[in-house]
Amino acid sequence: MEEASSVETPEHAPTRPQERDNMEPFRVDVPDDVLNDLQTRLKLTRWTDDFANESWQYGTNTAYLKDLVSYWIASYDWREHERAINAYPQFRTEIDGVPIHFIHVRGNGPHPKPLILSHGWPWTFWEYHKVIGPLSDPGSHGGDPADAFDLVVPSLPGYGFSTPLRKPGVNFWRTSGLWVTLMERLGYPRFAAHGADWGALITADLGHRYPERVMGVHFPMTLPLDLFSGGVPAPEDYDADEAPLSARLQNFFATESAYSALQSTKPQTIAAALNDSPVGLASWILEKQRSWSDCNGDVETRFNKDDLLTTIMIYWITQSYGTSARYYYEAAHDPWAPVHDRVPVVEAPVGISVLPEEICCAPRRWAERYYNLKQRRYHSSGGHFAAWEEPQTIITDVRDFFRSLN
Template sequence: METFRIDVSDEVLVDLQTRLKRTRWVDDFANESWQYGTNTAYLQELVDYWIAGYDWRQHESAINAYPQFRTEIDGMPIHFVHVRGKGPHPKPLILSHGWPWTFWEYRKVIGPLSDPGAHGGNPADAFDLVVPSLPGYGFSTPLRKTGVNFWRTSELWVKLMERLGYSRFAAHGADWGALITADLGHRYPQRVTGVHFSMMLPLDLFSGGLPAPEDYDADEAPMAARLQNFFATESAYSALQSTKPQTIALALNDSPVGLAAWIVEKQRSWSDCNGDVETRFSKDDLLTTIMIYWVTQSCGTSARYYYEAAHHPWKPVHDRMPVVEAPVGISVLPEEVCSAPRRWAKRYYNLQQKRHHASGGHFTAWEEPQAIVTDIRDFFRLRS
């Protein structure tokens, strides 16, 4: 274990400014609703702020206020935040992010979960928090190994938590993090006190294992339509990153505006923002996520995470039902596209808690931090 601080060189920041100012903008028309993809006028506005108003050093300092570490597991660098809980018996909890997230998307829940007494809660609900960057993402780079996907990451997390002295622990995740967390509950039920997530997809997703039409009750028709619409209109990024990730990596690693277009469009489309991304993410929020990908040059290896999932499909370690045997808690946000029918969820998971919320989308801990904090506290309160 080595302590870690972010210290991006001035040279990288100067080069970024040069690239931004030399952008060759593409013509855009009849795209006010982003139906063709990222709206160029909005992106120009964001880039103008990136050039003249955004201060990376301010955000770098804010991240560095948290205790960060790096270690090597199975030949791979793993970066993580480790915040000790303030309470009588803090429980270890690992938080896993997804794409195009970073570990920093959990910033809003770190304080309330680790120090509930300072945030209107009960100190007895405190957690020791471990918030890693997925392998090949952000500061868990450079990744030089192939075959690293979500189910192999769950093995890395067990080793990471062992290294930190946690033989058993709690886990929460969203997006890829939800699949990592669910796999922990399937593959290592004896190592986790429970698993909690906000996205429901089968672990054999890349082998075609979606819920069947007959699993949906009549009142769940909108959910089925939303998932069908996602695969019809929102999944081109996944098809590309699952098949030819290096092709898009060459473009995004060279163009900060291209990288911004690739990421911001997803943050707008997948959040509960009603078409106005800045109701959920400020310009600084958007740019800090983009900057973490940019300064670490991790767009390529994060894209390969899809390829490795598609080409190294998940294989179960047992054929029992429920597939995820550890106790499961789920937060359901209305604009999360990857929700599953209740009948399927009760069969697939050892479901102990399921909470439905009135607002929020895919970026759960960022969009609805209080709801996620409450659900996590309630779910793990009696589990040890």
């Protein structure tokens, strides 16, 4: 990937002087030899045996994985997706020795609000591409121009094009501080925030650590900020009708969290394998895309093959799996600690979208204590990849929440 020396300024690209002083325009331009090498590796895959695994109970089903890889070899066109990514204004900067890549789209409306969107693992910044147009230019997407946002969509440190990361200790709560600096550099002393997965924790920490800097925070995943030091809602916090929430969370820890244990303890060990094998990387990520989405076991009811492979490709071409996995290690080994003991813990106004198949959704009673809760909406479909699975839900909830704070 190469930073461009000059790029044509798109219509809604940022133009403030402080941005030009600190930001380098960026375009994705993957060398042909990287793509040729990928083709060779895919064709030389040594497949593992698989049996009695039709329901993926042992992990990624090899028959489906072979079908996906066949499509990857014969039909997937990275250049098409590269062009789509490059249609948005992108930049790179460095903050405290940490490289940060981000999309920045200026809103088309009378008074756009600055909004930063934070992703998680195994996500990339690109999982937000379905909401960028409607949130930045609502008038062109059936909405009210008064709801327009200036959008900042970064890659988390060590993920995708926010690489190479060679500084240890960067975790979710340190990232919230990086985001404050990033938004300052963009001319936004106060801003709105939304996030999911790690992005939800980053966003909640912004509302705890920097409540004066955020007009409000919104997320579809609710878990305590001290999760990595043992914080979980107590059983008595769950009302009778919330038993499925408790069961889903317990089932996640019992059957879905081995990846987290590995990435929190020995991420470099598995990085050696997944940085070398694109099929291994695909297997590792694909299983989460299927297990955590509201797809009823058929991942392509939510994401087509191009969707799945573009996420995998961003990890592959940037060789960022290893540092993305270390994000878990850094959270576990330098756990979050509060900067105040006031209640609610997250003092900034909070909005929550509750999707039925989200794996991490805290009970009402706990949420009402923990957050300065201003909006909570329940939805009939959707899973862990909220903005990717249910973009219109997130667009509507985000618009309504931040409009209510005017």
